[in-house]
Structure formats: C-alpha cells, structure tokens
Amino acid sequence: MQLNKYSYAVLGGDLRQVYLVKELAAEQKKVCHYALPVSCDLAWGSLKDSLEDVIENTDTVLGPIPLSRDGVSLNQNGEKEEISLQELLRLLKPGQLFCAGCIPDSFSKAASKKGVFLYDYMKDDALAYFNSIATAEGIICEAIKNSHVNLRRSKCAVLGYGKCGKTLANYLKGMFCHVTVVMRSERKLAEGAVMMDNAMDFAAFSKEIGEFDFIFNTIPQVLLTEKLLAGVKSSALILDIASAPGGVDFEAAKEMGIKAVFAPGLPGKYAPHSSAKAIKESVYKAKKSLERE
Numbered sequence: 001m002q003l004n005k006y007s008y009a010v011l012g013g014d015l016r017q018v019y020l021v022k023e024l025a026a027e028q029k030k031v032c033h034y035a036l037p038v039s040c041d042l043a044w045g046s047l048k049d050s051l052e053d054v055i056e057n058t059d060t061v062l063g064p065i066p067l068s069r070d071g072v073s074l075n076q077n078g079e080k081e082e083i084s085l086q087e088l089l090r091l092l093k094p095g096q097l098f099c100a101g102c103i104p105d106s107f108s109k110a111a112s113k114k115g116v117f118l119y120d121y122m123k124d125d126a127l128a129y130f131n132s133i134a135t136a137e138g139i140i141c142e143a144i145k146n147s148h149v150n151l152r153r154s155k156c157a158v159l160g161y162g163k164c165g166k167t168l169a170n171y172l173k174g175m176f177c178h179v180t181v182v183m184r185s186e187r188k189l190a191e192g193a194v195m196m197d198n199a200m201d202f203a204a205f206s207k208e209i210g211e212f213d214f215i216f217n218t219i220p221q222v223l224l225t226e227k228l229l230a231g232v233k234s235s236a237l238i239l240d241i242a243s244a245p246g247g248v249d250f251e252a253a254k255e256m257g258i259k260a261v262f263a264p265g266l267p268g269k270y271a272p273h274s275s276a277k278a279i280k281e282s283v284y285k286a287k288k289s290l291e292r293e
Contacts, residue, residue, distance in 0.1 A: 005057035006032045008283075010045070012076030012083070013037070013064025014268030019276035020062065021045045032058065037077035051083055055091045062283060063088075065101030065121055065131075065268075069244065092116045097290055099283055102243070119286035121279065130278040131267055132167040138266030139241050140171060143214055146261055147237045152176045155211055160218035161188045161199075164241060168216055169196055180205075180212070212236055217247040224260075226252035239263060 010021050010033040017036055024031045024045075031045035034054035039047075048054040055061055064075045067085070074083040085107055092098055094115030101121040108118050121127050143151060154177050158169045161183045172179045173196060181192035182205045192199030200208070202223065209215070209231040217224060220242040226249050232238070238253065238260040240246045246262050253260040267275040 006030045006046070007058065008060050008062055009033065009048075009054045009058040010062045011035055011051075011054065011064065011088075012074045014077055014265060015272035016268045016275045016279060017062075017064055019273045020279055023276050023280045035074070035076040035083060051087065052091055055088075055093070055096075059095070060097045060099070060283070060287065061092065062279075063098065063100030063103075065279075066243070067100040067103050067107070071104055089114070097286060099286055117290055119283075119289075121282050124282045124285065126285075127278050127282040128163050129167070131275065132163045134267035134271040134275050135164050135241055136168040136171045138270035139168065139216060139239050139263055140175070141270060142261055142263050142266075143216075143237060143239055146239075146259065147214070149213060149235075151214070153178065154213040156180070156214045156216065157182055157205065157209075157212045158216045158218065159183075159205075159223065159247065160242075161185070161192050162218065165216075165218040168218065168241075172216075173197075177214075206231065214239065216240075217242055219247045220244070222247055222249055224248040224253075229253055229256055229258060232256075232258050234258065237261070241266065 007029040008024055008031045010017050010031060012035045014037055018038055021031050021033050032048050032054050033045050034048045034051055066075055069075050072085060074088060089107060089110055092111060097117045098111060099119040103118060103120045111118055152175060156172050156177045157180045158165050159182045161181050169179050169181050179196045180198040181196050182200055182202060183189060184201060189199045206228055209228060210233050213236055215236060215238045217240045224247055229252050234257060238248055240248045240262045248260050250260055
C-alpha cells in the first residue's frame, strides 16, 4: 500500500523533532507533523489537525526518542491532549515504516503483527554513539551550572562504561578531571584502568564514594541507594543521565541534603539540531534497509 501524499510524518518529542522537520524539508521532502513542542515555520512542513490526519497519507511515521516516558502515552511536550500508544498503534497501517527510540516490546510486537515495519533508533550503533556526544556535553553543562567548584582537577566518578559512560569519561579527562570509572565487567575494568585515572567495581566504589566531587550515573538501575548515599560528602554533586527510573534514590538524597540532578533527554535540550541531523541519517538508513528486503 502506498500512502505518499507526504514523504514523512513527524510526531511528538522535543526540539529534535522540530529540527528533523526542518532538515527533511530542506532536502525537498514533503513533511507533515503533529504534537511538536513548538510551532514550525510553515515553510518547513504541514501542521495537521489530528493524529489520524498526520498518519493517513504517508509511508513513513517518525516518532520521538523515547517513544514514551511512561509506557502508556506518546512522549510529547506540546499543548496537545495526551496521545495513547494504543491509539497510535490503532492508526498505523500495514506496510508503513515507523521509526522511534526505545520502542516498548509490547508496542513493537503488536505493530509487527499488524504488518508495520519498525525501526528503533537506539539499535543503530552510529546514532547511539552520536547521541552519547550530545549527552556528554549536556551533562557537563548541567554539572557546571549546578556546582560551585571547577570541574578541572575535581575527582569524578562515572558509573557505567557503555557508550555514554565512555564518551563522558573521555570528555571529563580532556577537561583535566581526575576520572574514575565504575563497572562490573572485568573486561571493561581493564579497559577503564588503561584509559582513565582509575577503575573499580562497585564494592570498592562503596568504600571510596566519599572521595568524589562529582558522581555521574549512566546505569538505569537504582544503585545509589540510601545506604550508599550515606557515604557521599555533603558538597558533592550527583548527576543522573540514565533512562527512567534512573540510578539514584532521589528522595533519600534530598533528605540527606545531597544535591542530585536527574537529567534525561539532554540531546533534545542542548544539541537538538545536531541530533536531528543524525536522526535523519538513521531514518535514511532504515528506508534503504527496508527497500532491500
């Protein structure tokens, strides 16, 4: 089935989606959009009045990163009423390509069963690495904004040494911080010990947690519990960039007087235009892959 009145329909999300509309329109793509966080210039694309209208006449629907923050509703920061994932699923048509980030398994299975082709941005390694750059730069901005001390020569702990953790640690090292990476994997511990000032497992970290000025968490699991937070010095700043629910017991931190910042969605806040360009390339990759099938 060909639904080609518009090349792309862009839904919800943050400023990355706004710039995605601009990027696609600049390449002479016909774009419609709905529930964006801010109004787009009319030259960029066509604003639609309903979710049904925006999905009806396109082959490719581009959702946000993440698709949902609560597993129930579309992630959108605009003024539109809540849009349920079930309603979105109902309107998607067999043969359409649907792209978004962090698509829930239940949505993915139901859409695939319906004949919709799905592409999760977070499974694109190139985009994930690019996303880690915007995330690292954003959380460093948050650290500077929320602290009264310089990052330079400060003692920083980075929890997790995946894509985001590794990029962040490298940025901090380049800013002359003393960087310790914390993880469970023996292989990554060895790599971290070579690349950073120090590397340790969580047992060792729990004994030395009071030494750090900044603690950056990238692991989507509550590891900084009340018990562990008791060892954090009062002047330290904790910054959490992990997916919900994050990795910090924020209520306990507040009661202890420890400043802890939860900062999801940093690429949409600090580098939306650059991020949109990377998303566009990921979309093109998805379409080429689908054409080869």
